[in-house]
Amino acid sequence: MAARSGGAMDETNQYAHRIHRVVAALSHRVTAADVAEALVHEVAAVLGARAVAVFLFDDERKRIVTVRTVGYPAGVLERWSLLSVEESPLLAGVRAGELAFTPSRLSDARFDSSLASEFGDGAGVVAPMAAGGRVLGCLALSFDRVREFAPEDREFIGTLAAHCAQSFERARLFEAERAARAAADAARRQLEAVLDQLPVGVSLVNADGTAVINAAAGAIFGTPKRRIDIPPLAQRRMSMRRLDGSVYPDAELPAARALTGAAVPPEEMVVTRADDGTERRLRVNAAPVRDPDGVVRSAVTVFDDITEQHRAEEELRASYRRHAAVLRATNDVIWDFDPKSGMLHWNDALERVFGHHPDAANQHPRGGYAWWMDHIHPDERPSVAEAYDRARRSGVDTWNGQYRFQRADGVYVPTLDRCVFQRDENGRVVRVVGAISDVSEQYRLLDELRTAVRTRDDFLSCAGHELRTPLAALSAQLLGLKQLPLDEERRAHKLAAAERQVARLSTLVDELLNVSRIVHGELRLERERFDLGALVREVAARLAEEFERGATALEVVAPAPVVGRWDRLRIDLVVTNLLGNALRYGERQPVRVSVDEVDGRARVIVADHGFGIRHEDQERIFERFVRAVPSRQFGGLGVGLWLSRQIVDAHGGQLSVASESGKGSCFTVELPLDGA
Amino acid sequence: MKGTLLFVDDDRDVREAFGDLFEFAGWTVAFAADGVEALAWMAQNGAPAVIVLDLKMPRMDGYEFRRRQLAEPRWRDVPTVVFTADANVDGLHASTVSGAAVVRKSAAFSELTAAIDRATRE
Numbered sequence: 001m002a003a004r005s006g007g008a009m010d011e012t013n014q015y016a017h018r019i020h021r022v023v024a025a026l027s028h029r030v031t032a033a034d035v036a037e038a039l040v041h042e043v044a045a046v047l048g049a050r051a052v053a054v055f056l057f058d059d060e061r062k063r064i065v066t067v068r069t070v071g072y073p074a075g076v077l078e079r080w081s082l083l084s085v086e087e088s089p090l091l092a093g094v095r096a097g098e099l100a101f102t103p104s105r106l107s108d109a110r111f112d113s114s115l116a117s118e119f120g121d122g123a124g125v126v127a128p129m130a131a132g133g134r135v136l137g138c139l140a141l142s143f144d145r146v147r148e149f150a151p152e153d154r155e156f157i158g159t160l161a162a163h164c165a166q167s168f169e170r171a172r173l174f175e176a177e178r179a180a181r182a183a184a185d186a187a188r189r190q191l192e193a194v195l196d197q198l199p200v201g202v203s204l205v206n207a208d209g210t211a212v213i214n215a216a217a218g219a220i221f222g223t224p225k226r227r228i229d230i231p232p233l234a235q236r237r238m239s240m241r242r243l244d245g246s247v248y249p250d251a252e253l254p255a256a257r258a259l260t261g262a263a264v265p266p267e268e269m270v271v272t273r274a275d276d277g278t279e280r281r282l283r284v285n286a287a288p289v290r291d292p293d294g295v296v297r298s299a300v301t302v303f304d305d306i307t308e309q310h311r312a313e314e315e316l317r318a319s320y321r322r323h324a325a326v327l328r329a330t331n332d333v334i335w336d337f338d339p340k341s342g343m344l345h346w347n348d349a350l351e352r353v354f355g356h357h358p359d360a361a362n363q364h365p366r367g368g369y370a371w372w373m374d375h376i377h378p379d380e381r382p383s384v385a386e387a388y389d390r391a392r393r394s395g396v397d398t399w400n401g402q403y404r405f406q407r408a409d410g411v412y413v414p415t416l417d418r419c420v421f422q423r424d425e426n427g428r429v430v431r432v433v434g435a436i437s438d439v440s441e442q443y444r445l446l447d448e449l450r451t452a453v454r455t456r457d458d459f460l461s462c463a464g465h466e467l468r469t470p471l472a473a474l475s476a477q478l479l480g481l482k483q484l485p486l487d488e489e490r491r492a493h494k495l496a497a498a499e500r501q502v503a504r505l506s507t508l509v510d511e512l513l514n515v516s517r518i519v520h521g522e523l524r525l526e527r528e529r530f531d532l533g534a535l536v537r538e539v540a541a542r543l544a545e546e547f548e549r550g551a552t553a554l555e556v557v558a559p560a561p562v563v564g565r566w567d568r569l570r571i572d573l574v575v576t577n578l579l580g581n582a583l584r585y586g587e588r589q590p591v592r593v594s595v596d597e598v599d600g601r602a603r604v605i606v607a608d609h610g611f612g613i614r615h616e617d618q619e620r621i622f623e624r625f626v627r628a629v630p631s632r633q634f635g636g637l638g639v640g641l642w643l644s645r646q647i648v649d650a651h652g653g654q655l656s657v658a659s660e661s662g663k664g665s666c667f668t669v670e671l672p673l674d675g676a
Numbered sequence: 677m678k679g680t681l682l683f684v685d686d687d688r689d690v691r692e693a694f695g696d697l698f699e700f701a702g703w704t705v706a707f708a709a710d711g712v713e714a715l716a717w718m719a720q721n722g723a724p725a726v727i728v729l730d731l732k733m734p735r736m737d738g739y740e741f742r743r744r745q746l747a748e749p750r751w752r753d754v755p756t757v758v759f760t761a762d763a764n765v766d767g768l769h770a771s772t773v774s775g776a777a778v779v780r781k782s783a784a785f786s787e788l789t790a791a792i793d794r795a796t797r798e
Binding site: 461464465466468469470472474476477484494497501504 | 689694700782
């Protein structure tokens with residue numbers, strides 16, 4: 001027993017040594033194929049088996065698949081690979097975890113007797129390879145001699161198979177892990193490639209402060225790296241500010257907030273890079289990323305670089321503001337018509353110039369175009385509509401129209417309308433932009449100019465008439481003096497008449513010269529000291545004959561001298577003019593002229609009892625070339641009162657009229673005694 | 677004797693100076709200071725041999741006088757010469773004085789007498 005025990009001990013040690021040897025050989029094998037390779041050789045050597053094979057069950061566990069073999073003929077292996085596990089009691093037992101031994105294949109029906117032709121009779125073993133409670137496959141050994149298996153041998157083989165199974169399982173797990181890692185790597189590379197294609201910056205920030213960023217984010221932050229550490233605020237090289245200028249504290253960064261589990265809606269920030277100082281405007285939003293258990297593992301942050309967009313928007317806004325300022329500044333009423341929608345937009349000038357609210361057009365039940373048409377003067381509406389339509393259809397770029405446009409107060413004003421047609425590639429009008437100006441002022445100026453020209457022509461015609469009449473009389477008198485047989489008395493009479501015509505002509509010429517001087521601002525007063533009463537008496541005496549022939553009584557009331565410094569010739573002209581008017585328009589009723597001094601001012605009053613001047617004409621008669629009656633009936637240049645007022649004004653005095661239609665007129669001249 | 681020449685002019689100097697010349701030329705001269713006086717004269721004295729008519733006159737001007745003269749069968753055919761200081765009477769105004777000869781006051785006296793002779797011969 002001692003020997004036996006000693007033998008057993010030796011054998012035990014021997015088995016332990018053998019297992020150690022096999023396990024050592026298997027331990028550094030990492031793939032299933034490597035394990036099987038080592039196994040078959042080691043087992044064959046250690047147990048002295050003629051052939052060894054390692055089989056694994058297929059995925060369905062219905063057949064066996066040879067992994068590695070040594071010593072077995074190929075035909076035998078092929079036959080075995082075709083065996084159904086169900087039909088082979090041996091394999092079915094192994095699959096169930098049973099170890100099968102036989103000392104002699106030929107005496108055990110479970111074993112394949114056909115091997116005898118190669119190996120002769122001998123022992124056979126099929127051991128299940130189980131790991132983690134599962135049979136992965138089996139280890140088959142064939143000997144070329146009959147032998148018994150001691151319990152130690154059985155134990156050894158069982159242990160060996162278990163080690164084998166563990167090695168296989170380890171290798172399988174290792175391979176599975178390697179495949180999983182490769183798949184994860186591929187997925188990560190694919191994800192990175194996709195992220196790099198994104199036009200927006202994306203970062204995936206982990207709770208530990210590490211982050212993965214895509215190319216766009218790298219471009220924004222100025223780093224070529226894809227894996228970065230988010231530095232704390234104190235070490236941050238890039239300033240991240242809110243739009244109000246405040247710096248983001250660490251905990252307030254979108255990613256930090258998302259890491260607390262909150263979704264961060266888009267917010268705008270300005271980042272200034274430390275490397276080149278460039279400033280970018282970003283729109284940032286962030287969201288937490290949770291694992292299947294709902295724990296926040298990281299935060300994904302999306303950075304949209306809106307710098308260019310923001311700049312473009314700012315430019316657009318500035319351009320719009322400038323455009324709006326132009327639209328406000330102009331007095332042109334700008335309109336913008338969209339034929340498709342029928343909308344007609346106006347600038348604010350519509351209200352300023354025409355009094356219409358800019359929305360008025362589009363509130364019209366039949367649209368903006370109808371509103372426009374409705375405000376064109378009915379007389380011009382058809383022709384304007386026709387001309388506009390013809391321009392629109394003919395393919396030209398512009399249209400101009402002149403028409404009367406109705407203001408909000410109902411008044412029609414003359415306007416000039418110019419517009420530009422914007423057309424698509426087919427020539428269809430897609431937009432019409434135009435400007436309407438109120439040209440009332442231009443029309444008024446034109447009218448004024450026309451009136452001025454007409455007035456001047458009138459004046460020239462009057463002046464011609466006024467000059468020709470005394471000239472005709474003068475030449476007739478001279479002809480008479482030359483040809484008629486005249487006695488002394490008639491001759492003297494004719495000479496006096498001729499002299500009177502010369503005086504008339506020189507007064508007219510003086511008047512014309514004065515008008516011309518005043519118009520050119522060249523009236524210079526030549527003051528001298530004289531008695532106004534005496535001057536009035538002098539003028540009255542000169543006109544006495546005319547008054548007599550006009551059957552008009554002239555009364556002069558100048559009781560006391562009124563002495564001052566005035567331009568004698570021009571004051572003479574004023575008095576002559578006023579008395580002449582009184583005679584002309586006095587209807588042969590008595591005319592009274594009085595001279596006195598009131599409050600240090602000289603005063604001349606010329607009063608007649610003729611047909612007077614209508615109230616509405618009383619200021620107008622002092623205008624140039626204006627008379628209250630048609631020039632056809634009354635002579636004169638039509639400048640007398642205007643000229644008189646200019647002269648009196650130049651003296652610092654006043655010429656006024658009080659009159660009632662049908663009851664006569666009363667002209668009053670007031671002059672400061674010593675001039676202005 | 678040539679008959680009566682009715683001289684209608686508001687300017688007394690003109691009336692006087694030309695009156696002498698007409699008389700010397702053989703006319704019996706009658707004067708009127710405006711259209712109203714001229715119509716009154718004709719109503720009282722009948723149609724003259726010829727009328728010399730100024731246009732621009734107070735109360736009733738030459739145009740209105742001419743209109744009334746032509747409306748009255750007794751006076752319609754009295755030869756009439758318009759004698760005016762207006763510069764632009766040749767055009768528009770000539771038609772409005774309805775066929776009367778027009779002489780401007782700046783013309784020589786011989787032109788006026790020639791026009792009167794032509795008018796009275798017709």
